[in-house]
Amino acid sequence: MAHDHKLAIFRGLITFKSNERKIWGVFAFLSVVTVVEVALGIIKPEVLTENRFLAMKLLNWIFIVLTLVKAYYITWDFMHMRDEVKPLRRAVVWTAIFLICYLVLILLIEGDYIYEVYKNNYMKFTF
Amino acid sequence: MDATVAQTGTEGKTWGGGNRPLNASYGKMMMWFFIVSDALTFSGFLASYGFSRFKFIDSWPIADEVFTHFPFLHGVDAPMYYVAFMTFILIFSSVTMVLAVDAGHKMQKNKVIIYLFLTVIGGLIFVGSQAWEWATFIKGDYGAVETNGGKILQFLDKDGNRVAIGEFATTLPSTSVTHTEGNGIWYMEGGTETSFNYEEVKAGFLANENLLIRDQELVPDMAALRASDLEADKQEVARLERSYINLDEIGEKAIYSREMSVSKLVNDGKLVVEGANLKHNEYGTPLFADFFFFITGFHGFHVFSGVIFNLIIFFNVVIGTYERRGHYEMVEKVGLYWHFVDLVWVFVFTFFYLV
Structure with missing residues (x-):
C-alpha cells in the first residue's frame, strides 16, 4: 500500500x-x-x-x-x-481550508472596521 | 503492514472489524485529524494577529526594521536573512525526515538512523536559532520613549537614520533607585531599570538640535487628501502639515518637525523602553511583541516536542524495535507531525516576516 x-x-x-x-x-x-x-x-x-x-x-x-x-x-x-485515497484527502484538506478561510474573513473584516472606528470617531488617539 | 491487522474471519464485511477505513491505519488517520485540529489552533493565532494588525494598520511595526540582525555580523543591517536561514533549515530537516520514512518503507535500518539523526540536528539548530532571535528581540537595539498614551517615540537624526538613546542621553547626577518589594509597600514593584531614564533622555534630546522624533503614524496619500472637499479631510491636512516634515514619502513613517518633536517628548513622554516584553515594546505597539512571543513560542514548542518524538523513535530504530515489528510506520506518523511543524512555519514566515 x-x-x-x-x-x-x-x-x-x-x-x-x-x-x-x-x-x-x-x-x-x-x-x-x-x-x-x-x-x-x-x-x-x-x-x-x-x-x-x-x-x-x-x-x-x-x-x-x-x-x-x-x-x-x-x-x-x-x-x-x-x-x-480521495476521501481522506478531502476530509483533512477541505475541513481545514473551509474553517480557516471563514475565520480569517470574519476577523480581518472586523479588524478593519475597528480601525475605521478608531480613526474617524470623535475620541482620538492623540494623547 | 499485514502484521498489524488481526485476521478476524470477517474479511470483506464492511462492519465486521479488521477493516481500514480510508485505507490508512488507525494511528495514521488519527495523526491526520490531530494535525487538522492543530492547524486550526495556529490559524486562530495567525488570524487574530491579522485582526490586531488591521486594527492598527497605520502604526504596526515593519518586520524588516525589527529583525535585522545576523549572528556574528554585528552592526550589519541584514533584514530577514536569518529568518530565511531558519526556514531553509526547517525545510531541509523535513527532507531528511521524508527520506527516513522512505528508507523505512524499504526496511533499510541504517539509512533510517542516519536520516533521523540529521532531522534531530536540524530541529535543534532551528530551536536554537529561535532562542537567539528571541534574545535579540528582547534586548532591543535603539531604545525609545513611551508616551502616556502608549505610543512609542523613536529618535532620528536629520538624515532620517535611527539614533540609539545611549548616543545622546546625558547622565544626570540625580540617580533613580528602583523600588523593590522588600523596600516599602510590599505589593508594589518598580519598573525595569533602563540604562538611561526618561529625564536623562529628555535632557540629551533638548541639548542636541539635530535630533528628531517619529511615532508609528504612516504618511497617507497626501494628494488624495488635499483633493478632498470634506471638512474633516481639510483639518487632517492642516494637522499633518503642522506636525510632519516628510509628507512627500507616502507609506513611510511620518517624522515630526523639531518643534513638534520637543513638545511630544516633553509633554507626552513617560518612560524609556529598551527592547521588548509583553507590556512594552520599543518597536511599536506591545501587541506586536505579544503575538511574536505567542506565535513563534507556540511553534517553537511544537518543534521542541517534535525533536523529543524524533529522539524517541530514533532510539527505537537503533535498538531495532521497528525492525522486529516488521514495519516502520511509527517513523511515518512522527514524520507527519514533523512536516506539519514545517508547514506551520511556512505560514508564520509569510505572515510575520514577509507580508
Missing part, C-alpha cells in the same frame, strides 16, 4: 524515477520558491508595492500565493497526501 508512490509532480510535467529523487526535486523547488520570496521581501520592487489588486499590494498577493504553493507541495509530497 504505502510502497507505491505517485512520482509525477506539476500535473505530470515532471516524473521522477524513484520516490527519493522526487523528494530532492521537491526540495529544490521549495528552496527556489523561498529564495524568490526572500529576494522580493528585501528588494520590494516599487511596481509591486504601489499597485493593488482587491485592496492588497501585489507583493503581498505574490507572497500568499507562493506560501500556498509551498504548503501544497509539503502536504502532497512530504506528507504523502498524493498517495492517500
Whole structure:
C-alpha cells in the first residue's frame, strides 16, 4: 500500500524515477520558491508595492500565493497526501481550508472596521 | 503492514472489524485529524494577529526594521536573512525526515538512523536559532520613549537614520533607585531599570538640535487628501502639515518637525523602553511583541516536542524495535507531525516576516 508512490509532480510535467529523487526535486523547488520570496521581501520592487489588486499590494498577493504553493507541495509530497485515497484527502484538506478561510474573513473584516472606528470617531488617539 | 491487522474471519464485511477505513491505519488517520485540529489552533493565532494588525494598520511595526540582525555580523543591517536561514533549515530537516520514512518503507535500518539523526540536528539548530532571535528581540537595539498614551517615540537624526538613546542621553547626577518589594509597600514593584531614564533622555534630546522624533503614524496619500472637499479631510491636512516634515514619502513613517518633536517628548513622554516584553515594546505597539512571543513560542514548542518524538523513535530504530515489528510506520506518523511543524512555519514566515 504505502510502497507505491505517485512520482509525477506539476500535473505530470515532471516524473521522477524513484520516490527519493522526487523528494530532492521537491526540495529544490521549495528552496527556489523561498529564495524568490526572500529576494522580493528585501528588494520590494516599487511596481509591486504601489499597485493593488482587491485592496492588497501585489507583493503581498505574490507572497500568499507562493506560501500556498509551498504548503501544497509539503502536504502532497512530504506528507504523502498524493498517495492517500480521495476521501481522506478531502476530509483533512477541505475541513481545514473551509474553517480557516471563514475565520480569517470574519476577523480581518472586523479588524478593519475597528480601525475605521478608531480613526474617524470623535475620541482620538492623540494623547 | 499485514502484521498489524488481526485476521478476524470477517474479511470483506464492511462492519465486521479488521477493516481500514480510508485505507490508512488507525494511528495514521488519527495523526491526520490531530494535525487538522492543530492547524486550526495556529490559524486562530495567525488570524487574530491579522485582526490586531488591521486594527492598527497605520502604526504596526515593519518586520524588516525589527529583525535585522545576523549572528556574528554585528552592526550589519541584514533584514530577514536569518529568518530565511531558519526556514531553509526547517525545510531541509523535513527532507531528511521524508527520506527516513522512505528508507523505512524499504526496511533499510541504517539509512533510517542516519536520516533521523540529521532531522534531530536540524530541529535543534532551528530551536536554537529561535532562542537567539528571541534574545535579540528582547534586548532591543535603539531604545525609545513611551508616551502616556502608549505610543512609542523613536529618535532620528536629520538624515532620517535611527539614533540609539545611549548616543545622546546625558547622565544626570540625580540617580533613580528602583523600588523593590522588600523596600516599602510590599505589593508594589518598580519598573525595569533602563540604562538611561526618561529625564536623562529628555535632557540629551533638548541639548542636541539635530535630533528628531517619529511615532508609528504612516504618511497617507497626501494628494488624495488635499483633493478632498470634506471638512474633516481639510483639518487632517492642516494637522499633518503642522506636525510632519516628510509628507512627500507616502507609506513611510511620518517624522515630526523639531518643534513638534520637543513638545511630544516633553509633554507626552513617560518612560524609556529598551527592547521588548509583553507590556512594552520599543518597536511599536506591545501587541506586536505579544503575538511574536505567542506565535513563534507556540511553534517553537511544537518543534521542541517534535525533536523529543524524533529522539524517541530514533532510539527505537537503533535498538531495532521497528525492525522486529516488521514495519516502520511509527517513523511515518512522527514524520507527519514533523512536516506539519514545517508547514506551520511556512505560514508564520509569510505572515510575520514577509507580508
